[in-house]
Amino acid sequence: MTVHAIASPVRHAGAMPGAALPRNEGMALDAAWLSGTRVNLSAAERRCATLPGRRSVKKDAQAAWLLKAVTCIDLTTLSGDDTEGRVRRLCAKARNPVRQDLLDAMGMGERAIATGAVCVYHRFVAAAVDALKGSGIPVAAVSTGFPAGLVPHDVKLREIEASVADGAAEIDIVITREHVLTGNWQALFDEMRDFRQACGAAHVKAILATGDLKTLRNVAKASLVCMMAGADFIKTSTGKEGVNATPLVTLIMLRQIRAYHERTGFMVGYKPAGGISAAKDILTYQFLMKEELGRRWLEPDLFRIGASSLLADIERQLEHHVTGRYSAFNRHAAG
Numbered sequence: 614m615t616v617h618a619i620a621s622p623v624r625h626a627g628a629m630p631g632a633a634l635p636r637n638e639g640m641a642l643d644a645a646w647l648s649g650t651r652v653n654l655s656a657a658e659r660r661c662a663t664l665p666g667r668r669s670v671k672k673d674a675q676a677a678w679l680l681k682a683v684t685c686i687d688l689t690t691l692s693g694d695d696t697e698g699r700v701r702r703l704c705a706k707a708r709n710p711v712r713q714d715l716l717d718a719m720g721m722g723e724r725a726i727a728t729g730a731v732c733v734y735h736r737f738v739a740a741a742v743d744a745l746k747g748s749g750i751p752v753a754a755v756s757t758g759f760p761a762g763l764v765p766h767d768v769k770l771r772e773i774e775a776s777v778a779d780g781a782a783e784i785d786i787v788i789t790r791e792h793v794l795t796g797n798w799q800a801l802f803d804e805m806r807d808f809r810q811a812c813g814a815a816h817v818k819a820i821l822a823t824g825d826l827k828t829l830r831n832v833a834k835a836s837l838v839c840m841m842a843g844a845d846f847i848k849t850s851t852g853k854e855g856v857n858a859t860p861l862v863t864l865i866m867l868r869q870i871r872a873y874h875e876r877t878g879f880m881v882g883y884k885p886a887g888g889i890s891a892a893k894d895i896l897t898y899q900f901l902m903k904e905e906l907g908r909r910w911l912e913p914d915l916f917r918i919g920a921s922s923l924l925a926d927i928e929r930q931l932e933h934h935v936t937g938r939y940s941a942f943n944r945h946a947a948g
């Protein structure tokens with residue numbers, strides 16, 4: 614069987630290919646745009662309800678989509694009991710996320726497939742950078758008092774700078790939810806601008822923590838403000854909120870990315886994160902990306918998936934695709 618990658622070629626993971634796309638420079642805060650932002654909830658729900666069955670792909674096509682998803686995973690460990698040893702094992706998995714015999718069987722043995730990034734707390738950035746040396750796989754650091762984001766502003770900036778100094782190429786910041794809940798868009802814009810500046814050349818992903826924002830209208834406005842302030846990516850969740858990534862919230866955020874692109878010409882990336890652990894679920898997100906934003910947004914410089922356990926299920930599905938059998942989860946220990 615031969616799987617034709619839906620991307621050609623499958624990009625070896627590496628720093629965001631900034632050369633290909635101009636970075637989002639942001640714009641002035643546009644209050645009129647924000648106040649005119651509305652969400653049609655029933656239309657959005659209807660749109661999402663059509664997704665699961667309608668566009669299911671099977672067999673070789675499904676394997677190709679799943680392999681593509683692997684290259685977009687920010688392989689993550691964000692636990693209180695993380696250790697350097699765990700992070701180094703995760704980095705080894707990021708270099709070789711799919712077993713070679715499975716890739717060979719799919720005719721993909723020659724492709725250099727790796728995950729999009731490895732995502733860790735600041736403490737482990739230096740170890741991850743060391744473990745990934747020579748691979749081109751970037752290290753992403755969660756920052757700014759992740760997950761609650763309630764440490765002092767200057768401490769947040771120092772945390773960003775420390776992770777960049779240790780070699781993080783991507784910084785996943787958390788916004789101050791209170792700014793959204795009180796409608797203080799100027800404060801959200803200002804903090805996001807500061808975060809972007811502290812990141813320097815490192816790309817910044819703005820985690821909205823959508824499960825904390827109460828309304829989809831707030832999600833839409835927070836998405837716009839973060840993009841206006843220069844976010845390279847907008848990301849749903851920390852993985853620690855009561856509700857994390859969902860197709861509905863994804864639809865709302867993608868529509869803002871589309872509107873921002875139409876207005877400014879900048880292409881901002883999207884990262885669903887938290888609770889995404891089943892291969893079939895990631896197909897839904899990929900279809901949404903393609904249908905709402907277009908084919909270009911399926912590449913790792915514009916699409917990342919924040920997940921700690923998705924890779925194990927993708928590998929399991931690929932094994933089933935190749936052998937016709939499912940293996941136990943404990944055969945795919947990492948990721």
Ligand SMILES: O=C[C@H](O)COP(=O)(O)O
Pocket residue numbers: 689691732850851852853886887888889919920921922923
């Ligand atoms: O950003 C990534 C998330 O924290 C991962 O969440 P998860 O452990 O539910 O996959």
